[in-house]
Amino acid sequence: MKLRWILAGLVAASLAFHSTSLQATAASPSYSLTVDDLKLNSPLSPEFRNGVTFVPMRAIFEALGAKVAFNGKSKQVVGQRGDKSITLTLGSKTAYVNKTAVSLQQAPLTLNNNVYVPLRFVSESLGAEVELNAASKTINIRTDEMDLTVTDKLPLMNDKGESILLKHQGNAKLKWSFQDESPFQNYEGFVGDNHTLVFMGHREYFVTDFEGNELTTEVFEDVSYAEIEAVKSSDGYDIKASKGDNNYSWSRIPLYTKTNVSPQLIIAGEPSYDYLVVNGNIDSDGHLIILTKDGLAAYDDKGERLWAKQQFQTETGVLSAFEEDMQLVTDSSNNIYLQNEAGYAILNAKGETLLADNGYFAPTILKDGTLLFNGRVYKVENGKLTEAASPYGGGGRGAYSSLDSENTLKKMDPATGETVWTYKQSQMEKQRGYSLFASTLVADGIGNAYISTTGGTIHSLDSQGNLRFILVIDNQTITGTQIIPLSPTTFVAIDNNLVMCFEIANG
Template sequence: MKFKSVLWVVLAFGLFWAAIPLTAGAATASYTLTVDDKKLNSPLAPQFKNGATFVPMRAIFEALGAKVSYDSQTKRVSGQRGNRSVALTVGSTKAYLDKSAITLQQAPMTVGSNVYVPLRFVSEALGAEVEVDASAKTINIRTAEMELTVTEKLPVSMTIQLKHAGNVKLKWWFQDESPYQHYQGFVGPDGKLIFKSFDEFITTDKEGKVLSRETYEDAEETSFDVKLDSATGKYNIAAERDGKSYSWSQIPLFDMSFSYPLRLYGGEAVDSYRILNGVIDKQGNLITLTEKGVSAFNAKGEQLWNYPFEMPSDDPLLSFIYYPEVQVDSANHVFIQTFGSYAVLDPQGRVILSGEGYSSPSIMSDDTLLMEGSSYRLVDDKLKLLASPYYNDGSAGTYASSDKENSVARLDPTTGQTLWTYKQAAEEKQRGYSLSAYTLVVDGQGNSFISTNGGTIHALDPEGQMRFKLTIDHDTSTQILPLTPTTFVAVAGNLVMCFEIENK
């Protein structure tokens, strides 16, 4: 069996206890021993000797769910949990892990009439982890991963480790050759999956077979050349797109010319301006931000409609944040996403849908709208859901996650009482990773998935017990799409993976 490195535990004890000589029998009541953040049910305190931590034999074995026996004649201590076993002898540094001989740094000892065993060896031999919090003066034994007995490295170009109970396998995967690619995943209609890259939509079946690739309709950036008419203070605009030329006259643009350097033509500076998120609709009208809001103009410069919007800040640097995103579908519906709210307009500029929050869709050529892992379509001026991941519809209970606490909790939907709480391991936090609350998803059976800001997935069953852990030390969170009770897709940057889970 491969032991995890817990160097931080050794260092913590080495630095903290080096200046305080302790002997066997010197109890340190200021430190509390806990198991999954709950105080160990034992009146006996941990003991420290030469930088090692010792705990009462029976209390620690029983807390870890192991059967324990002690032979007073041979002074042999034995523990058995599932298919894992450990055996130690008081006064001897020789121990056995699953019948393989191991040499301990410190031998088990007796304090009075009680047998004490090395905490770190016994805990990790049985699959638990040891966490030391010097500020809180606690030694916590974390049992979350004890049932995950299988560890395997996945056959992908990233370094990804899957730890599970022998019931999770990688079904299929694909990866873009560019490490800078970043996919987003969606469940499409008719049992299909859709993955959006920087420049195309890739549609697959649920077995990962690519069915089609569609380049964005606006993938080739539309370049707007804008010249200020100093006499009127308005702008004359020209653009080229798909081999066609467009122009609009006397447009009262929202002035962001400070944001861009002058363009150079033949080495000569030209007063030029590029419109952020300006779009050309199917009738050749320009839709862009003006001083009064998002407006549409025909080629004569006549305003067709206006959606009132006022920049919430006069700070030039913040204008980039608040600038509205505008998209148009093939039927000339206009989708506007502002900072904290959205609206859908019909071709005449009338609002047909609006709300708070973020609901900016990716629009495919057939007007399928992709948002938050699901697919939609506008039908009779209403948003119709076509397909979505296997999400909890509320019947599986209420779940919450806190960035501050790095935790996931299940709540009683009636009383709001916390039924259980899962907390991130200290070792992972010390490596600079935290649970990202916005990535939390719950499937229809109450299984929850959450990613760290580095991409590692923690998967929990409805009782808060870890089902598996997919370790990805990346630079961003992983998107999780439950497909069925036994399959899910993980999207990590330029990598898409589909997993199958066997229920045991």
């Protein structure tokens, strides 16, 4: 973490002079003063006067990277950092920030011939934050946001109807954005192939290029589940099913009843297997896909069995069709997506296995066969599930770590596992009720880290721990903003019904 240089030594840390203004006797030091958790190298301690914390002028200004000057004749203290200046006058409750008058609770004063200035005003005027820790008797000045000297009010609103703000170093801008008219929309973003982006909403999805130009808008495949009921007959089960507006029936199906069925009736305290609700599905040709004693099977509308499969070959063995918790989805090409307790399988309309593996895979299916799952875009090609594209840097966490319980972002040394630096959320943000959302953490290909708060606000740091920007969203509902790095200088942020793309120079 970049630390502000701190003046060492009593002579450099205070400006002594003789004055006829208010003189006071410094109380015994009770609190220590730190900058970015490092103790200020000065024997002078903070002083408390009528609810205001005063600190030694030169020590605090120079610790915050500001040049300081005192004019004995006018009794004015001037601090200059970049294009920001602060002017205070001994005995006056009026200060100036870049020539704009600001009222103070208390005027600057002298204690034992040392000039003391109001800590909170000086620190926050320069962009720092004051943290008071009563337990450790420490006043810490956080300088993370001091370089974020530019605040842009964006033409976008959070869920409270307030403008979203972009705080940066003069090198960031909003490239393009899209906000759905419905406040109940909730987009999820994906990087597609050929430099495209896919944004999945409630009922439809749209595709753009990296410049935000819309390429297509489509509704999702109809992958709704069929309602299937079975009644026991003398030679199997009679099936009645419905899907959408269509009704179907089959007779004498040798239904497998040990798993993936639910009895409809309880007789004499025992479940009856004469009347069942059954897991299965109907494809676009009206074929029944259901688990039978002979395995997963397909039947045409005349009741003829088309195929049956008891198991599916994986790279490490076989996946049984008879496992519990089976779910079946079909697409417009009548490919079948099976998920059960042991794994998943993708079959074509002939029942041939395209892919099978252990684990969980329940994708959203687009019309062109693209599969969206867990933030990634996949396609089934040559019997393999391949990732079509990924965010810049892979969309992973890189060398970073964040835990909700710690409310911090840490960079870890991959060789030793030790913490290289730690970024803490600001006290002001905590007081507004927000915390860092660990599940939103992502790193790009050059080590920039992005993490959202529970209100959607994004914090981004470079690999050295320097704060790059803060996108202040501050929703009233708990929501983590999804972050997709596209390049070393661009990223997309998705927050509920809002999609935004930003460019950060020298990223």
